[in-house]
Amino acid sequence: MGKQINPKQFGRVAVMLGGDSAERAVSLSSGQAVLNALLRQGVEAVAFDPAERQLTDLINEKFDRVLIMLHGRGGEDGAMQGALQHLKIPYTGSGVLGSALAMDKIHTKQIWQCLGLPTAKYRIADKSDFEAGSCGAIMMELGNEVMVKPAREGSSIGMARVTSAKQLETAIQDAFKYDNQVLLEQFIDGPEFTVGVLQDRTLPSIRMSTPHTFYDYAAKYHDDTTVYHCPSGLSADKEAELAAISLRAFNALSCSGWGRIDVMQGSKGEFYLLEANTVPGMTEKSLVPKAAMAAGLSFDALTLEILATSLALS
Structure with missing residues (x-):
């Protein structure tokens, strides 16, 4: 899946991780996993924590691009994207507008609702x-x-x-x-799905099941009782419907490059969009790597495809 990518074309890469949001711990885990994968493939990649470094170091140390692995505010909301654009440094994923909209669940729902996309009351x-x-x-x-x-x-x-x-x-x-x-x-009482988006295509959907009252922080990162189903068990028609809704929802928010759309399914089989993620987790328990694997894309290959989304801004 995906064409062959030359690791040397990216030059010197800063893997931006950590930051100072409430999701710092997860970002450090995601960033380290991605950094290790890039290094395994011969990319000249270096960890860069903006909570501990000045962004001007990116210029001073002659980085060619940034792979953003910052989750939450300051990294996923358009702020870092705007700063990097000001510095004229290409970066991965969505731009300022897409990042800012997707980070705000209320504006996300309002846009989807205006476009007639399905979302809960x-x-x-x-x-x-x-x-x-x-x-x-x-x-x-x-x-x-x-x-x-x-x-x-x-x-x-x-x-x-x-x-x-x-x-x-x-x-x-x-x-x-x-x-x-x-x-x-x-609250939609039904199964929860997530659909990864990578370079204008969707990855196979994943269905999550957890004994928790909902798919909360512990279920996502700490609890071994969470089960991930990929293939998700949907019929071919429903899988295609979910993929189409997810891609439309992603594009509606001006998102680009890569990301993830979370969806619930109601009792009659109907889908309800929950939210968009423009810098999804990339830990060993994360969802996009699981979906990529089901599509025949290894974790290492996935990191290169994510890094390649920065080429659109080069």
Whole structure:
């Protein structure tokens, strides 16, 4: 899958990892795994942690491009992309606009909704005018089972699944610790899927199952009870439908290069888009590498394809 890529064409590569977001630990793991893979293939790659280095070092040390492995704010939200564009250094993945939109779950849903793409019913809680007395009405409107999500965090940080007005109030206040805006989304009781996107094509979907109340941080990174199904068990028609929806959702946000779309499936087989990830995890437990493997693309080959997305900006 994919044409042969010459590792030497990339020059000196900074693998940007760590950072200072709430997802620093995961970013360090992803970045190290990617760095090791690039080095195995003869790429001149160096770890670069922007929490410990000045970005001007990229110029001073004559790096030719940056492979962004920063998860969360500061690395996945357009800020780093804008800084690198200002420095005229090519980088991997989505640009400023795509990164910023995908990082914001509320704006993501609004765009998808405007384009007629399927997404669950939702409300927005804003820290400036949130009233606890509204929780009962919100629960009823959203089907009495609600997912609470800070608008601009990843890795399920600050998220909760609630079934009562009191739980909703508590979860919203907890989520306000991470963001001034919180997405309240109708819970879809069904399987969760994820679809990797790589260079304008989709990878095979993965279905996740976990004994947790939802696919939370522990289920993603620490818990061995999470099961990943790839192939996901969908029929060929449903797989094609999911791939088409996911690619359309990715492009709708002006995302590019590579990423991941998360989706729920309802009781009647219908799909509901959850969110987009422009710098998905690349640890050994991560989803995009699993999907790539199912498509015949090794972890090492995948890292080269991701690095090749920087060529569009060269």
